[in-house]
Amino acid sequence: MDLEMSAADLAFRDEVCKFLADNLTDEIREAARLSASSFSDFHVSQRWHKALYDKGWAARSWPLEHGGCDWTPMQRYIYDTEAARADVPTAFTMGISMVGPVIMRYGNQAQKDCFLPRILSAEDVWCQGYSEPGSGSDLASLQTRAVADGDDYVINGTKIWTTGAQYANLIFCLVRTSETGKKQEGISFLIFPMDTPGITIQPINNIADVHSFNQIFFDDVRVPKSSLVGAENDGWTVAKYLLEFERGGSAFGAKIEASFNAYHRIAACFADQGALDEPLFAQKVAAVKIQQMAVENTEHRIIAEINRVGRPGHASSIMKVLGSETDQRVTELFLDALNIYAAPHQPAARSPGNNSVPVAPAAGVALVGKYLHNRAASIYSGSNEIQRNIIAKRVLGL
Ligand SMILES: Cc1cc2nc3c(=O)[nH]c(=O)nc-3n(C[C@H](O)[C@H](O)[C@H](O)COP(=O)(O)OP(=O)(O)OC[C@H]3O[C@@H](n4cnc5c(N)ncnc54)[C@H](O)[C@@H]3O)c2cc1C
Structure with missing residues (x-):
């Protein structure tokens, strides 16, 4: 490129x-x-x-x-x-980065006309109902059922780790619509409002003490059959297409650059103490910086591929592994830079507009939280072990 x-x-x-x-x-x-x-x-x-x-x-x-x-x-x-x-x-923006491209490709005209403009304006906020307790990496084993009843489906089951469900007014959801054949063949992709009767949301706080995800329960939730995107029982094709965008479209280069900015801000606070200039530590920072450059180049290749064929393909798995692990390495530098200031736990100091007096220098107040949350980057969007399996099988042909 x-x-x-x-x-x-x-x-x-x-x-x-x-x-x-x-x-x-x-x-x-x-x-x-x-x-x-x-x-x-x-x-x-x-x-x-x-x-x-x-x-x-x-x-x-x-x-x-x-x-x-x-x-x-x-x-x-x-x-x-x-x-x-x-x-x-x-x-x-799960609407823009995930369900939008899916509706463009698999949605009917009515779905495109209804949802795409509202995704763009953020009038609609979406969440992703894929994972279930017991069905994360092995997503195709999902058990939430949608049973056809006249012009409707009746949904029963539960979804977990649903990020932002507390803000979303719509969900894109994988449900089981058939028990016959291979487990991938009985899945459908539904979209419906979060205020449909029978939906309960239970908050889950993340390791940094932030309410970022939820468990959702579906109790006889009735949605019209027009909620279906793509064909009934062909949801696995739709789901996989969406995951390519989820894994490859995360602008990792930019995220890592933002993490490096945060590192440099806190490092500057301790510049007079010299510990961060120690040759071994400087070498560590340089190694992560070089890895960041590799991420950027991989990202450019993927963007060029999307431009050429319209989708990221299996390269998105390479990007997911490399990008998330590099960002984790940058956030590990936060702890080295903060030293003793990594210890205080002050979640209140992380709310915009708060008036807490931070124990750490102000530039460092959110960094332990960012480090902790970032442990999840190698789990969400499909764990890195699973991405390595995909790379081995589909890219390297092993
Ligand atoms: C911060 C965060 C946000 C999330 N947001 C959402 C969301 O909005 N919507 C949603 O649907 N889901 C969401 N998830 C769920 C996420 O997709 C799953 O956590 C992920 O797919 C892993 O599934 P699991 O947690 O069930 O782990 P498991 O599948 O139980 O895996 C446990 C461990 O075993 C390893 N493992 C499993 N199978 C294999 C294998 N075949 N080969 C090698 N290793 C294997 C995994 O890599 C992992 O280390 C989120 C997760 C996190 C952490």
Whole structure:
């Protein structure tokens, strides 16, 4: 991929930097810095999404016909890099990054007309109902059942680790619609409102003490058959297509750059103590930096592949493993840099606008939370062991 910037690219970069400078308020940046979850504070990130939407930049990877940007890979790279440098929040956009591309490919016209504009404007907020207790890596063994009854399905079962279900008004959900044949063949992909009678949400706090995910219970939940995306019992095809975007589309390069920014901010607070300049530690930082560059190059290859054939393919598994493990290594540097200040537990100091007095220097107050939450990066979107199995089988042909 050609990474030389043309005059047009440089002008575009100026436009991006101006947009970021004009719209990223201190409050929005603070929410990004304080987050100890996959997503920044929901309400603040919705405001950030609105600014992007008004500019026409909400769905940067979508095609123009559905309100996307139609940017070149270089433009996306420029935006992601500048956005990470400026500390943009991670908005809660499972609609844009996951279910949107699925509706574009497998949805009928009515579903496209209804949902795509509302995903773009963030009027609708989506959550992902895939995992169940006992069905995570072995997702195809899922047991939540949808039984046909006239024009409806009646759903019973439970989903777990459902990120952001407390904010979502819609869910995309894998359900079992047939018990015959292979377990993959009896699954369907449904989309329906979270306020449908019979749905209960039970919060789960993450290791950093943030309510980021939930368990959802379905008790005779009745949804119309028009909730089906794709064909009945062909949900596994739809689900796998979505997972390619979930695993490959996480802009890991930008995330890691943001983590490095956080590291440098806290390292600067202890600059006079010299411990972080020790040759062995400096070598460790350099090794992670080199790994970050490998992630960026892999990401460029994937963007070029999406541009060429429209989907990331199995390279998304490579990106998931490399990106998540590199980001974990950067967040491990946080603990080295914080030293004794890694010990105090002050979750209240991580809410935007709080008035707690942090024990650690202000730049470090969220870093242990980020480190802890980031342990999950090698589990969510399909664990890294599973991704390695996919790479061995589908990429290396072992
Ligand atoms: C922060 C976070 C957010 C999440 N958000 C969502 C969400 O919004 N929606 C949703 O549906 N799910 C979500 N998940 C769930 C996630 O997809 C699952 O946790 C993941 O798929 C792993 O499943 P499991 O937890 O059941 O672990 P298990 O499948 O029980 O795996 C346990 C361990 O065994 C290993 N293992 C299992 N099978 C194999 C094998 N065949 N070969 C080698 N090793 C294996 C795994 O790698 C793992 O280390 C989230 C998870 C986390 C941590």
